[in-house]
Amino acid sequence: QVQLVESGGGLVKPGGSLRLSCAASGFNFNDYYMTWIRQAPGKGLEWVSHISSKGTTIFYADSVKGRFTISRDNAKNLVSLQMNSLKAEDTAVYYCAREALGYDFWGQGTLVTVSS
């Protein structure tokens, strides 16, 4: 069955960096766009970034542009999010999701807390 498992979250100081990873299994990873979506505590959902199946098309939300970098390794079924210059407002649960018609599979999420 389809599984998406995020890792790499944690507590980081403002200005610091983290790298999130999402390990995919149970489907042909090479065929799908993959996306990172975040949810601040008690808040709604914010689309962060997505990457095309071959990694050639990438988009970012304005709120993270220039600070976050999405990448994928199709040989390892892995999508990553490098987050630099982190701010308090980046505190959220970060989900990776498979993009089909909408987002049909989501991971359980990994919590990123940016605080001094």
Add this chain to the structure above:
Amino acid sequence: DIVMTQSPDSLAVSLGERATINCKSSQSVLYSSNNKNYLAWYQQKPGQPPKLLIYWASTRESGVPDRFRGSASGTDFTLTISSLQAEDVAVYFCQQYYGIPHTFGQGTRLEFK
């Protein structure tokens, strides 16, 4: 960016009664080449990731009960739960996947009356 606005923010419905959640997009999300609205609905329960319920504005995802129905009229979209069950208490989000960024509505919290 396409702004998605849901109403109401919260809704209390009795067991077995109908629940209606609205979502309005700031511009059309209808792709003319296939006449499809690029609009999805999600259900999120506490401590869980969102679950896809509806895509193309009105197509139920596999396994979603038929009491969930999506409809569209121009830039107005509706999610209707025909007969509320205990397990339907959750927050519901609409999302457009027509334009980047794929924006979400702010969410509607559905509770028991």
